[in-house]
Amino acid sequence: MIQRISSHQFMILSSGILLGTAFLPIAQILAAVAGRDSWWSVMPGYLIAVPYGLMVLSFMQRYPGQNLLQISGNVFGKWAGKAIAVYYILVAGYIGALYVARAVDTYKRMIAPFMPQSVYTIGVILLVIALAWAGIEVLARFSEFCFPLVVIGLIITMLLAIPRFEWDQFFPVLANGIKPVVFGAVKTLSFPLEYIVSLTGLIPFLPTAEQSRLRSGLLRAVVLVGIIMTLVTLTEIMVFGPMEAARLNLGILSLGKMIEIAKTIAGIESVFEGLWLGAAILKITIAFFLVVWGLEYIFGFRKKFWLYAGIGLIFFIIAILQEGGTQVYLELSIAENYFLVPFALLWVPLLWFVERLRRRFGKR
Amino acid sequence: MRSWLKMLKEITIRPKDKKRIRKHDPLPVEQGWSQTLSLDRVREVLSKSSDIIFRDFILQGKEAVACSLVVVDGLVDKHLLDQFILKALMVDSAGHPELVRMTVKTALATIEENLAPANEIKKISEIGEAIDAILSGDAVLFIGQTEEALVIGARGWVNRGVKEPETASVVRGPREGFSETLRINTSLIRRKIKHPSLRLVSLKIGDLTRTDVVVAYVENVASPDIVSEVLRRLGKIKVDGVLETGSLEMMIEDNPYSPFPQIGYTERPDDLAAELLEGKVGIIADGTPIVLTVPAVFAQFLQVSEDYYERALIMVLVRFIRYVGLALALLAPSVYIAATTFHHEILPTSLALSIASGREGVPFSAAMEALIMIIILEILQEAGLRLPKPIGQTVGIVGALVIGDAAVKASLVSPIMVIIVGITAISSYAIPAYDLAITVRLLRLPLIIIAGTMGFFGVAVALYGLLIHVLSLRSFGVPYFSPIVPLRIREFLQDVVVVVPIWGQKHRPNLIDTAEPEAGRKK
Numbered sequence: 001m002i003q004r005i006s007s008h009q010f011m012i013l014s015s016g017i018l019l020g021t022a023f024l025p026i027a028q029i030l031a032a033v034a035g036r037d038s039w040w041s042v043m044p045g046y047l048i049a050v051p052y053g054l055m056v057l058s059f060m061q062r063y064p065g066q067n068l069l070q071i072s073g074n075v076f077g078k079w080a081g082k083a084i085a086v087y088y089i090l091v092a093g094y095i096g097a098l099y100v101a102r103a104v105d106t107y108k109r110m111i112a113p114f115m116p117q118s119v120y121t122i123g124v125i126l127l128v129i130a131l132a133w134a135g136i137e138v139l140a141r142f143s144e145f146c147f148p149l150v151v152i153g154l155i156i157t158m159l160l161a162i163p164r165f166e167w168d169q170f171f172p173v174l175a176n177g178i179k180p181v182v183f184g185a186v187k188t189l190s191f192p193l194e195y196i197v198s199l200t201g202l203i204p205f206l207p208t209a210e211q212s213r214l215r216s217g218l219l220r221a222v223v224l225v226g227i228i229m230t231l232v233t234l235t236e237i238m239v240f241g242p243m244e245a246a247r248l249n250l251g252i253l254s255l256g257k258m259i260e261i262a263k264t265i266a267g268i269e270s271v272f273e274g275l276w277l278g279a280a281i282l283k284i285t286i287a288f289f290l291v292v293w294g295l296e297y298i299f300g301f302r303k304k305f306w307l308y309a310g311i312g313l314i315f316f317i318i319a320i321l322q323e324g325g326t327q328v329y330l331e332l333s334i335a336e337n338y339f340l341v342p343f344a345l346l347w348v349p350l351l352w353f354v355e356r357l358r359r360r361f362g363k364r
Numbered sequence: 365m366r367s368w369l370k371m372l373k374e375i376t377i378r379p380k381d382k383k384r385i386r387k388h389d390p391l392p393v394e395q396g397w398s399q400t401l402s403l404d405r406v407r408e409v410l411s412k413s414s415d416i417i418f419r420d421f422i423l424q425g426k427e428a429v430a431c432s433l434v435v436v437d438g439l440v441d442k443h444l445l446d447q448f449i450l451k452a453l454m455v456d457s458a459g460h461p462e463l464v465r466m467t468v469k470t471a472l473a474t475i476e477e478n479l480a481p482a483n484e485i486k487k488i489s490e491i492g493e494a495i496d497a498i499l500s501g502d503a504v505l506f507i508g509q510t511e512e513a514l515v516i517g518a519r520g521w522v523n524r525g526v527k528e529p530e531t532a533s534v535v536r537g538p539r540e541g542f543s544e545t546l547r548i549n550t551s552l553i554r555r556k557i558k559h560p561s562l563r564l565v566s567l568k569i570g571d572l573t574r575t576d577v578v579v580a581y582v583e584n585v586a587s588p589d590i591v592s593e594v595l596r597r598l599g600k601i602k603v604d605g606v607l608e609t610g611s612l613e614m615m616i617e618d619n620p621y622s623p624f625p626q627i628g629y630t631e632r633p634d635d636l637a638a639e640l641l642e643g644k645v646g647i648i649a650d651g652t653p654i655v656l657t658v659p660a661v662f663a664q665f666l667q668v669s670e671d672y673y674e675r676a677l678i679m680v681l682v683r684f685i686r687y688v689g690l691a692l693a694l695l696a697p698s699v700y701i702a703a704t705t706f707h708h709e710i711l712p713t714s715l716a717l718s719i720a721s722g723r724e725g726v727p728f729s730a731a732m733e734a735l736i737m738i739i740i741l742e743i744l745q746e747a748g749l750r751l752p753k754p755i756g757q758t759v760g761i762v763g764a765l766v767i768g769d770a771a772v773k774a775s776l777v778s779p780i781m782v783i784i785v786g787i788t789a790i791s792s793y794a795i796p797a798y799d800l801a802i803t804v805r806l807l808r809l810p811l812i813i814i815a816g817t818m819g820f821f822g823v824a825v826a827l828y829g830l831l832i833h834v835l836s837l838r839s840f841g842v843p844y845f846s847p848i849v850p851l852r853i854r855e856f857l858q859d860v861v862v863v864v865p866i867w868g869q870k871h872r873p874n875l876i877d878t879a880e881p882e883a884g885r886k887k
Contacts, residue, residue: 123825
């Protein structure tokens with residue numbers, strides 16, 4: 001049975017992937033580059049997902065039921081398509097495994113430092129395999145459930161942090177000019193482009209006839225997540241100031257730690273971490289799916305338990321070999337900035353351009 | 365070894381093709397049941413049972429016609445049989461002009477059209493039909509040596525009547541419940557929905573029990589796809605017997621390995637009528653007051669018919685409390701264990717100190733303490749359930765007050781754990797559907813163990829695992845967690861946590877593909 005996700009689910013799933021767990025490091029990444037004005041950088045960086053997303057969606061009607069790897073095979077030729085798929089699998093797989101390592105590192109540091117890393121890793125990977133095995137429809141439903149909870153968790157954290165705002169951190173605005181903001185926007189590119197790479201595999205499951213709804217869903221998702229990320233960054237800047245925000249690894253969790261509700265519940269970050277586990281699972285599962293789709297394209301595999309268990313095992317091995325701490329973040333930033341971002345920046349427009357040229361000259 | 369594996373596979377894996385479920389080979393006695401009717405063959409098959417009565421008599425018309433009335437003692441209404449069949453034929457018909465002209469050849473038609481004053485009468489011509497009718501409680505009249513017989517509706521047996529169901533009592537609402545007799549149950553539904561669109565489709569399931577099953581739905585309201593899927597799944601069942609709708613449920617549900625109930629049930633006609641009006645399909649079986657309803661969604665297990673009889677604003681609070689009860693029943697012990705064992709930081713210092721002083725001297729870990737208490741609670745529940753009411757209450761009091769108090773005094777458990785377990789038990793009674801409540805009881809135990817070993821991370825992983833499972837469930841094609849996920853905003857706002865007044869419920873839930881989405885409105 002072909003699984004389908006509705007246009008509404010597409011919007012929520014897109015938001016979920018865009019948000020992912022990016023709210024954890026975004027303020028640190030941006031504050032290091034753009035300082036006090038880092039919150040200005042979020043929206044311009046995220047908006048790149050709109051033209052790229054529209055390019056990807058434009059393939060749907062001409063190549064129904066095909067993902068971008070298959071379309072690349074049709075447009076560039078079989079072997080070029082397979083070469084792209086190999087790179088795609090390696091990048092998605094490695095980044096997915098690093099997401100696992102980062103989630104594990106976060107939980108280990110914030111929740112129970114004495115629990116073995118392997119227990120966390122196995123827990124996360126079992127959930128990812130279960131979700132991937134359940135299929136893309138269930139993934140879409142999962143995002144429908146988790147995304148609002150994560151957003152509510154973020155909003156509560158931000159609202160409860162308002163009393164700790166230091167209003168003088170807001171000014172002066174753009175004191176260093178526009179240049180740091182532009183550099184900051186470049187730094188955020190990895191988040192929307194990760195989404196674009198996910199979208200390249202998702203398009204066969206989208207309703208082909210609802211192009212306009214999909215386009216507006218894409219736009220809404222980007223704007224919604226852009227606003228949330230802007231607010232997260234701004235909140236951290238307002239509470240910690242740009243220097244401290246650039247130093248703190250998981251600023252939003254530190255905010256959670258500072259919160260106390262009615263002198264009864266304090267340090268609620270462990271409760272919110274439970275919610276945010278959903279966001280991490282969503283993001284890792286998408287990376288898992290990209291590997292599956294890549295392997296299906298190259299070798300023609302069908303859904304088999306051993307395939308899923310094997311990919312899970314590889315994720316586990318890569319994740320468990322990571323040392324944790326700053327090393328995971330560095331590794332992830334290298335993988336995203338040097339392997340994923342250039343690939344996504346080039347692949348989608350090139351394919352779009354070549355495909356249009358071929359159509360113009362009557363070839364398909 | 366292979367035979368062990370085969371046996372293991374047989375008892376654990378439900379065959380996809382339900383034809384293979386306990387396939388029943390035809391018994392020798394069933395040979396030739398489709399053949400033409402003959403009294404001798406019926407007598408041969410049934411005469412060995414002491415409750416079968418063969419009443420032979422002769423009708424004297426133009427020619428003498430030998431008749432035999434076959435019934436099951438205890439299943440027929442004897443008064444009706446004596447006064448309106450036997451007396452009518454043997455006494456009252458004397459001198460009837462049609463009887464005077466009656467020959468062996470015309471006897472069947474004459475009796476059917478002129479002599480038998482029964483309102484339910486049908487001609488049959490196969491042995492199997494005759495045996496089915498007799499064993500179902502009808503009277504079968506064999507006339508001469510003809511190859512046809514008359515089935516006369518004369519069913520009547522002792523039943524407990526229409527009473528309020530003990531497991532689904534309400535403060536406000538009708539006091540009638542289904543009984544074990546199929547016809548009483550269908551009549552209760554017919555009394556609620558007096559419209560020709562109410563369809564009652566009859567089936568017989570069970571090779572040996574030949575249980576009468578009725579599929580009820582409202583035409584143009586229920587989705588034809590769901591109705592045909594229900595009939596298809598029921599039609600594929602091949603078992604020796606169906607004694608309760610629970611066995612039907614296990615054979616037609618989508619995922620037999622899930623702990624979650626995927627088919628609803630009710631004992632109340634008003635409940636069933638309301639569900640039929642929403643586009644659902646009811647499955648009524650003879651011999652049980654439990655009626656199944658499909659498709660089922662998670663939210664319905666936290667709803668009761670009373671929600672729609674009281675003012676909506678009050679029921680919003682009641683619904684909310686049920687959801688809180690569900691969360692507490694599932695999570696209270698595990699959250700307490702995780703917080704006290706791993707995550708002291710989420711507790712304010714004064715609360716943490718108070719808990720620590722309560723646990724002073726208790727030799728067990730919080731998880732072990734909770735497990736012991738929960739298991740004792742389960743034993744008390746099970747013990748009290750099947751005992752006569754006064755003894756059951758005594759067991760509850762002895763268990764809760766005497767043992768609990770003694771355990772605290774002996775420092776075997778902490779007072780706060782008694783409170784947590786008490787809250788858990790009371791919260792689970794706030795879940796209106798028993799099948800969901802026992803699911804929660806089942807899931808609570810592994811959650812306690814996980815919380816005791818992995819803290820909040822373990823609880824979160826377990827809950828996400830459950831969520832993935834629930835999101836992947838479907839009931840007759842309808843996503844189990846709808847209208848929450850996939851979100852159907854109208855249904856979500858209309859009847860999940862919030863209950864809008866009846867005049868605001870203008871649309872039927874479109875999680876089911878209903879032909880008539882408008883549900884009527886206040887004029």
